[in-house]
Amino acid sequence: PQQLLASYQPLADALSDNLSRSILLKTSRDFQMFQQKIISEQYDFALLQPLFYPDAHELYGYEPIVQLAEPLSAIVLVHKSAQIHNFSDLDNLTVALPSPLAAVTKLFEREIKQNGVKMMVRSVYTKSHDRCYQAVLSRQVDACVSADRSFKGIPIAVQQKFKEVARFGSIPHVILVVHKRVSESVRKNAAAFFLQDKIVPTVVG
Helix, strand or coil: CHHHHHHHHHHHHHHHHHHCCCCCCCCCCCHHHHHHHHHCCCCCEEEECCCCHHHHHHHHCEEEEEECCCCEEEEEEEECCCCCCCHHHHCCCEEEECCCCCHHHHHHHHHHHHCCCCCCCEEEECCCHHHHHHHHHCCCCCEEEEEHHHHHCCCHHHHCCEEEEEEEEEECCCEEEEECCCCHHHHHHHHHHHCCCCCCCCCCC
């Protein structure tokens, strides 16, 4: 969470200046707690994974502002020295996933079903993408499923310790939403701010 906050703080500061009001940046220790905060409508603005957006919009009063144009793809990462070369090699291995609720987890499950692959995969939930990477590097698991954009956000030196053995899914990426209690003028100003060139998040956790 601290790395995530540090990544987004400059964006929050710029939005605060643009709206002429204080923006307090918050996150949660895992996906489940974040989801509960959305359900209890604690956030004024939030970045949502696409699979959770319909409920947030229809049930909890969140309206869309902008969405990353780049599609979300899931990637399977292994240690660069591992003798794992493709998706089917994961049979009978242990795979780390951020959370049962994460979009990449749903894409991974869908990939297994759609391809009719008869695989026995032991899943371990690490609560974050960073812990997923750490589990591979410490050899606690054989592979990690993450988001391509999240992986690109970690240091190059760390990226070079992995190899990608599979990539799948291409769904709409994260959506920035605002709660309906926020005034219409603030919503419009926020939308105009985020639609500026180069105003895009650098890391999706």
